[in-house]
Amino acid sequence: MCIPATAADNLLDNGGFESAKANALYGYDWDSWQCKAITTIETTDILEGEQALRFTEANTASNITQEVSMTNEADGQIFELTFRYKLLSYTAEKPVWLNCVWEHPRDGVLNHDEEVLTQTLSKGDGWQTVTIKTSKPVGATKLVVSMAYAKKTLLLLDDWRLERTEATEPWLTVSPATLPKSDAKVGETKTVGNITIRQGHLTQPVSVYLTGTGSAMFSLDKQQVSAAEEVVKLTYTPTAAGQHRAMLIIESSEVPTLNQTLSVSGSASDPTLKPEITITPTTLEEFECTAGETITKTILVNGINCTGNIEISLLNNQSPGVFTINNTLMPANVQNGRSVITFHPLAAGEYSATVYYQTEGGTAQRIALRGTATSGEEKPDDFNTEFVFDNKSPQRVLIERFDNAGHNEQLQLANWQNVVVEGKKPWLSIDELNGEQMDCAKATAFVSGQTDDTEWEIWLVTPALDYKNAANQVFTFRVRGDYLFDGMTTALELYYIDATDPANVHKEKIAAGIPSTADEKGKWVDIHVNLAGSDNIADVFYMAFRYVGPSGTNGAVTYYVDDITWGNPNLPIITCDHSQVAFQTKPSVAGGVEFKVTGQNLTEPIKITLGGANPNSFAMATATTTNPSTTIELPAEGGVAAIALLQDAEGVYEAYMTMNSKGAATIRIPVSCLVKNTTAIDQAETNDMPMKRLVNGRVFIQRGEALYDILGNNAN
Ligand SMILES: [Ca+2]
Ligand SMILES: [Ca+2]
Known part of the structure; x- marks a missing residue:
């Protein structure tokens, strides 16, 4: 059984000023105290222990301060702070005062108990004792204990105390709040951490235990704590290589709302196995942007059986600063570590470099980086302007619902073509519109703030489709037109494309009844085009949507297309x-x-x-x-x-x-x-x-x- 820590433990480090180390600048250092005045050790006029702090010179106003971590104290806990001082000499009207504050990690200095924490102290004769009480504000993590003094004030300080006053409600605190991930070799034992559990007003012991898939790899040196303050040691003894996870539960059966849970994780390597680094993806497509823009791509890094850290380096980097990496080191057995590669060219040109991932004893992984930057004045060519029909792998079934659409991002789907014949914007994907779930394709020539009337022509072409072997010959889609008006020149057209001879591609417009009048605007329409029984359709063919119309704000409309299917065996x-x-x-x-x-x-x-x-x-x-x-x-x-x-x-x-x-x-x-x-x-x-x-x-x-x-x- 541990000796119970009492509520009256002094939370100030070196509160009795018993520890002092000589310092060339100020005479002495007093452990956790910050004091920028020349001090010496007083051994005769003392209140406690064997020594007190004595100021020997005070040319400027300053303070003596100690920051006390309050992370593990219960919110609302009341503390009693006792200052003992003796004024040796002073000239100021107000020679000493308190300057204490509570701090919050987000809100900074809190306006809390100011009247007691910042009060002026009496001059008095001989040793003075001042005791104040302050409660811990919700979420505060630090109490700054500080006494300030005016210029030409000389003091003796001794026996300062910061103590918890007895709480009346049950409470339980656990420190630290998070545990670091442990690395160990199989068969080795590593200490994950020493967990301090403090409690009050609980009559039943608090249970401490591990749960979760990896809990067998971890152990605790005790299963119960009942003292006011007790330390539980958590160790990691992996019996197999890999990643291990568990939860550490600190549980009061009496007051379950006080229960706390900490994540525990460890990574074990087997020294008899070869260290291995895996990276995903293993190759990167070319980085392309306009000079001055930035593109990032992320590589996920995993280490197995590594005994040393994974080092990341950028080699063959001919134009330093164009390609950069976010980190140069990752933990040995990192899981899905994010290695972010940034391409930021300042001038047009072609760039290359290589990223290496290596660890002691392992095979290095490398990725070649290539980047092309175009000058800012050129027309951005980040979308296709040419059709490419390869007629390969025609699909018997096509069901495209545009799930996981981006927000007005260029529509990019494997085997589809998104071609801008004329204009500056390709087909887009859209996830939601004014709160409505869309997840569909979108075409528009609308350009905010522009009245330019250039005629745009943008195409969305399906993958190659298999005519004969499809379960049925019905092509379906849903379509909706927004901002449609009578007499508009914009159109969304459906095309059948035969590209059997790529040198002589045949495109034929199909009358499909796509909405085009004002009273049809904003309404989804399901359209089925039955191509069955036609001898004129090529074995491999394409269907396409062509948006054509003026750009800018004059007359541009928006079309949405969704649920594009071919040969759907579950055709509604x-x-x-x-x-x-x-x-x-x-x-x-x-x-x-x-x-x-x-x-x-x-x-x-x-x-x-x-x-x-x-x-x-x-x-x-x-x-x-x-x-x-x-x-x-x-x-x-x-x-x-x-x-x-x-x-x-x-x-x-x-x-x-x-x-x-x-x-x-x-x-x-x-x-x-x-x-x-x-x-x-x-x-x-x-x-x-x-x-x-x-x-x-x-x-x-x-x-x-x-x-x-x-x-x-x-x-x-
Ligand atoms: Ca002392
Ligand atoms: Ca959809």
Whole structure:
């Protein structure tokens, strides 16, 4: 059992001024005290121990100061600070005063207990004792204990104390707050740290234990602490090479809110194995930028079985300062250490260098660096301006959803082409727009603050596609146009490209119905282009989006494209059992037709809306709707619905039903109803044929006396 540390431990180092070392400049150094005055050791007029501090000369005003770390003290802990001093001589009206402060790592000096911490001290006769109390502000890490004195003040100091006053609530502190990573060889034992655990007002012992995958590699010299202050030793004895991690838990079963957890990690090497450095990636593409710009690339470094540090050096660096590295040393068995290489050319030209990663006994790894800088005046050519069709590895399936898009960054996807034929901005990727998740491709010729009307032409070309071997021959995409206006000259066009003969590339525009009018702006539209059954399509072909339009702020619009697919075996499709709906009824008699809609691979419900010439003359209902409406919804798998009409006037009523669901091509079903006094329905009735009735807003089917709902259930 340790001897309990009492609350009355003096937290000041050398508070009794018993330790002094001769110093050529000021006479003596007093350990942790900072004192820029000439002092000597007083051995007769003392209060405590065998000596006191004596000022022998004080030509300037100064102070005597000690910084006390408070990192491991409980917030709110009250401290008692006792100063004992004897004024030998002085001339100032205010010869001595306190100048103590609490400090916070982020906020600096805190305005806390100022009235006691910065008070003027009495002159008095003989030894004076001043005792103040101050509490630890939340998050403070340091108390600066300081007494200041005026010019020509000579003093004796002895027996200064900084003590904790007894807390009344349970408390527990652990120091240090973090533990360093340990390195050891297999079979060796290294001390990770000595952890000081302090506590008060706890009646049950505090448990100390290790947990986690690597905990067997670490050990503690005790499992419980109950003294006011106890030190627990944590050691690392790896039995196998590798990285080891564990958690050190300091747990009070009594007051769980006081529990603390420290991460413990160690790295073990086996001296019988060859040290190895691995780097990712192992090669870097050329650094390209305009002179004056900066590009960085990061290499991840891992060391295994290394016994010495990993040294990083830059060799063959002909133009020092153009290529630089962020560090020259990494710990022996670093895990994913970040070695950042910076390219910062100040002039146009070509640059090269080599980075070496080496460790004692290991094989060095190297990466060749190449960089090209263009002069600032040149047109930036960081995007492609030429098409390259290689026809290699055509894809049977293409599903591009632009996940993990950047924020208005150049769209770069393997095997895709992003080509600026004319203009200054390629296709971009965009992650979000005004809070809306986008993750799609974007094309625009909008340039803020510019009214230049140069015609831009920018292309996004898919990878090579396999026509014959695809599961289906349907090319799909979603598209949305923002800022569309009637009469605009900007267009987003869909192209089919046959590059079988690269010297004679054939591009053909396909009418796809991409939104282009003001009332279509801001709405996503799913478009499916079925290329099945065409003899004219090359075995290997490409699809492409071409944005063309004026740049600047005059008339530029923005198009977004997402979910581009080819041969998608899980193609979302909406089908309807009617390609058109036509029926007849008499004035003031409801007529209607039910229809069945099927959804395949849909993730969202099917929405059916009415449009066309007389949409409001009709009403639709599903088996579950009570009020027929011009808008209904069926579940993603589809279902049965009905469309009906009830009009007083004779005539032909026409509309169309639009059916859509995210990802599926929108389908349109034309609807027409002839309202006439003598109709085929009359004949049907007399012949006891089934007919439709709209009863209380729902469509029913009447067969003789029996009434059925649209799902065929008897409704009598
Ligand atoms: Ca003393
Ligand atoms: Ca997307």
